[in-house]
Amino acid sequence: MKKIILSLAVVLISLVSMAQKPEYYQAMGESLGQYANCQSVADFxxxxxxxxxxxxxxxxxxxxxxxxxxCYIIMSFMEQDATKKDGYLDVAEKSVTSMLEMVPAESEAFTLKAFYLVGRLVVNPMERGQEYSGLSGQALGKALALDATNPRAQLLQLQMDMGSAQYTGQDPKSFCPKAKELLANWDNFKPKSPIHPNWGKDQAEGVVKGCE
Amino acid sequence: MPGANAYLHGTYDGTSSGEDGEFKFRTSKTGQQTLQVEFMGYEPFSLKVELKGDTIRLNVKLKEAFNELNAVTITAGTFEASDKKQAVTITPIDMVTTAGAVGDVYGALQSLPGTTVNGESGRLFVKGGDSEESQTYIDGSLVSVPYNSSAPNLATRGRFNPFMFKGTIFSTGGYSAEYGQALSSVLLLSTNDMPAEDQLDLSFLSVGVEVAGTKKWNSGAVTGTLAYNNLQPYMSLAPQNYDWVKAPESATGAVSVRQKTSKTGMFKFYSSFDNGSFTLSQQNLDAGGTLIDYKLDNGNQFMNASWNDKLGEKWAVSTAASFTNNTDDIQFEQTTVAEQIQGTHLKSVFSYPFSEKFILKFGGELFSKKFSQNVQMPNETHDNNFTNNTFAGFTEAQVYASNKFVTRIGGRVEYSDYLNSFTVSPRFSAAYKITDKSQFSAAYGWFYQNPVDDYLLYTDLLKPERADHYTFSFQSSVNSRTIRVELYRKDYKDLVKLTGGEFYLPTSYNNSGNGYANGLDLFWRDKKTIKNGDYWISYSYLDTKRDYRNFPEEAIPTFASKHNFSMVYKHWFGNLRSLAGANFRYSSPRVFNDPNSATFNGEKMLAYRSLDLSWSFLYRQHIIIYAAATNVLDFKNEFGQRYSNNPDTNGRFQGAAIQPGSNQFYVLGCFITLTRKGNANQLDKIE
Incomplete structure (x- = not known):
């Protein structure tokens, strides 16, 4: 009962705010719709x-x-010229920092922070590996502490574990049962509103596919 | 400029510029609005526009934003090892994975150009400078005794574990006005910031064990380290060139605390103790080569604290303090020597950016050193000591004309109360970026340093020694390949000379010495050509002579070698989960003095050659197995001869070859890291 009231309240609040800021929700909705069409650094x-x-x-x-x-984190992953990657991540960092000041207890925000830190790591894994895997692990830990059911935080954790497994003699496939479970439960997680983060299912499917 | 963002601020009306840099958009808004145009790396443009329903045409030009991280940096004389965003020549990880360094900071630096390997010392010799001319700083404060105590003519190592440090700046000349009391080089080490999580590190090496535990809390962390080393088991297995009555043994402990003091502030504290001892059997050349025991007990306590923060929006302050207490008790035959150094260093630096392109820095520091020596011989006792306080103030302005051109102009004043001397040192450096990837850099300055302790014990009539540096360098980094070429000249003035009088008389010393060093340093690093491979090559040419100390005339000093070459290679074998490393070093023959010969420093020793290998294997996620060997090809290395103090009955000084402690050195080890999650490792120790 409590749950129903709570989710009702959430829906109501979001409906009310949607009604208050129709322009905002429309602009956000349109922009989010374009994600699927983005294919290049310039698009993002x-x-x-x-x-x-x-x-x-x-x-x-x-x-x-x-x-x-x-967008800028994704750009850093897509960019071929390694010397440009940090520039994109500098832009991302600013937004991540301002975002975390606004919502210091939001699991999604910490998940994105971890994603951003993985971006930094990827620029130069040899030299940044230790420091940035520690930092992104910390951010993910925070994200999961705030909401253990956050599928994006779980996905990132899984990808990091599988990534480091190849260096440490572990079999990456030992994480496959976890990946399958994550995918199976993916839709149980309900975003707070239509414009809240809702990405990652494709990647999770990719991970599961890689297991077969 | 394609992809720029143009919009009316505070509205949802806007667009991105197209391929040709053009943009247009419609808006239903009217009246006073602000058009905002933004693009990464450029200063945002905003313009008030009055919207009346008609088309507005605009020509917007964005100005490149100034960004200190992308701007040119002064590289003359400097090797910076940190993961800043610009291309760096070496990284902190390189410092610990260079084969042949065997975990010694100074050993790793000796694979860089500008240094000369002195196998009988192990210390840093930079660009024709003696080892005392180099200073080491940790988190901004001086380390008075950075090396372990060793027997005469045997190599030593640094006291500090290289894994403590996240960044290193090794400046081989022309450094900032912030640094004084060093004629040749400064090594600036910065310790790690906050650890990621609680952990316990265990190291088992064939020469000792170490345990380190880290406990972390929200805004701080503490690490405690205990280590015990004993070379006895190793030395009983591996052949040694000297007879050790008691092999080197040491116990060390350290505590380090890190605490965030505010959003931007960090306080660090480090304290260590180190007790070591050994007894070595050496030939007494004045007594026909009979063996005598040389016994040394060393105690070292070191404390270091630093605090960095921002005061308000703009002011930045960093304050550091260090204290060293080092005692050496030496016994040979009937003689005992007790030496104590108490060193204190206090420093504060303030910096204020008048604008992004004009940053002013100033500060003050105090070096206080108390040195005492007590020598007891059967029939006599000598007690000598001195206390010298050196006060210094400095200021420096860093001015960027653009992203491409920077100059740094500064000066430093020092006053020593013991020598009653006052010095002024101007410093100047500049860098100009020719292209995105290449730049020229130049540095000039006067550098002063107080004479060595051994002279100050007997005299206060001296003044500081001086070196003038001229450095010109070119550096280019393209695609993970870096080349550096550096030309330099150093003029030494006011070097201490012995006049030939009795050593204990103050008047036996003066500042009439001088010298010079000219050189060319080359550095090439390539992380690209060989897949999973990374190598660098250093070559230094050095032409130096000086007339100082007991030199009868201008001569090449014994620590200088004309050609120095080093090649370091590392390869990551993914399928073996192993990092293999090799390091080949060559130093052309250095000179030494034979008192039986009429020519001073007229003899040549053997060239130094060594091929060192190392191998690290990631056995489990948290377990690393490590093996290293030096001089695997068993080149014969010898560092000249030492001679008796007095001639024998035939009038000849007896000599004996100075050999390394052993021709080769092997080490085997295992590093284990335990964390709550169990997935951290000491990968940084090998990669």
């Missing part, structure tokens, strides 16, 4: 620009910052 930059504009208009919302940073 353009999308990032939209979120930046929204963030400038909605100073109290953390989601525009979340997606802005997310």
């Amino acid at each position: 930059q353009e999308l990032g620009n939209k979120f930046q504009m929204i963030a400038a208009a909605e100073k109290s919302e953390w989601l525009p910052l979340y997606y802005h940073a997310n």
Whole structure:
């Protein structure tokens, strides 16, 4: 009963706020719809620009910052020129920092922070491996402590564990049961609103596929 | 400029610029609005526009933003090992994985250009400078006794575990006005910040064991370390060139505390003790080569504290203090020597950015040193000591004309109360980026340092010694390949000379010595060409002479060698989960003095050659197995001859070859890291 009331309350609150800021929700919804069409660094930059504009208009919302940073992290992964990657991550870092000031107890925000730190690590794994795997592990730990059911935090954790397994003589496939369980339960997690983070299922499917 | 973001601030109306840099968008807004145009790496542009429903045409030019991280940096004379975002020549990890260094900070630095390997010393000799001319700083404060105590003519190592440090700046000349009391080089080590989690590290080596535990809390952490080393078991297995009555044995302990004091502030404290001893049997050349025992007991306590923070929006402050208490008790035959050094260093630096492109730094420091020596011989006792306080103040301005051009102009004043001397040292350096990847850098300055302790014990009539540095360097980094070429000249002035009088008379010393060093340093590093491989090559050419100390005339000093070459290679074997390393070093023959010969420093010793190997294997996620060997090809290395103090009945000084402690050195070890989660490891120790 409690749960129903709670989720009802959440729906109500989001409905009320949606009603209050129709422009915001429309702009966010449209921009989120474009994620699927983004295929290049330039595409993500353009999308990032939209979120930046929204963030400038909605100073109290953390989601525009979340997606802005997310675009630049993805850009750093897509970029072929290694010397440009840190530049994108510098931009992402600013948004991650402002976002965490707004929502210091949001599991999704810490998950993104961990994702950003993985981006830094990937630029130079040899030299940054130790420091940044520790830092991103810390951020993920926080994300999971705030919400152990967050599927994106679990996915990232799994990917990191599997990634380091190959260096340490463990069989990455030993994580496969966990991956399958995560995918099976993916849809049990309900985002707080249509514009809250809801990505990752594809990647989880990819991980499970890699297991077969 | 494609991809720039153009929008009306505070609205949802905007667009990104296209391929040709053009943008257009429609808005239903009217009246006063702000057009914002932004692009990564450029200063944001904003313009108030009055919207009346018609089309507005604009030509927007963005100005490149100044970013200190991407801006040119002064590289003349400096090797920086840190993971800043620009291309770096060496990293902190390199410091600990260089074969042949066997975990010694100073050993690793000797694979860089500008250094000369002195196998009978182990200390740093930089660009024609003696080892005393180099200083080591940890978190901004001086380490008065950075090396372990060793027997005469036997190599020593640094006191500090290289894993303590996250970053290293090794400046071989032309350094900032912030650093004084060093004629040749400064080594700036910064300790690790907050650890990621609680952990327990266990190290088992063929020469000793170490346990380190780290406990972390929200805003701070504490690490305790205990280590015990004993070379007895190793020395009984591996052939040694000297007879050890008691092999080197040491017990060390350290506590380090890190505490965040605010969002931007960090306080660090480190305290260690180190007790070591050995007894070595050496030939007494004045008594026909009979063996005498040389016994040494060393005690060292070191404390270091630092605090860095921002005061308000702009001011940055960093304060550091260190204290060293080092005692050496030496016994040979009927003589005992007790020496004590008490060193204190206090330093504060303030910096204020007047703008992003103009940063002013200033500060003050105090070096206080008390040195006492007590010598007891059967019929006589000598007690000598001195206390010297050196006060210093410095200021420096760093000015960026653009992202491409930076100059640093500063000066330093020092006053020594014991010598009653006052010095002024101007410093100047600049760097210019020719392209994104290449730059020139130059540095000039005067450097002063108080004469060595052994002279100050007997005289206060001296003034500080001086070296002028001229450094010019070119560096280019493209695609994980780096080349560096550096030309330098050093002019030594006011070096201490012995006049030939009795050593204990203050008047037996003066500052009439001088010298020079000219050199060329080359460095090439390539992480790209060989897959999973990484190598660097260093070559140094050195032409130096000086007239100082007991030199009868200008001569090449014994620590200088003309050609120094080093090649380091590392390879990661993924399928074996192993990192293998090799290091080949060559030093052309150095000179030494034979008192039987009429020419001073006229003899040549053998060239130094050594091929060192290391291998690290990640056995389990938290267990690393490590093996290393030096001089695997068993080259014969010898560091000249030492001679008796007095001639024998035939009028000849008896000599004996100075050999390394052993021709080869092997070490086997196992590192284990335990954490709550059980998935951390000491990978950084090998990669």
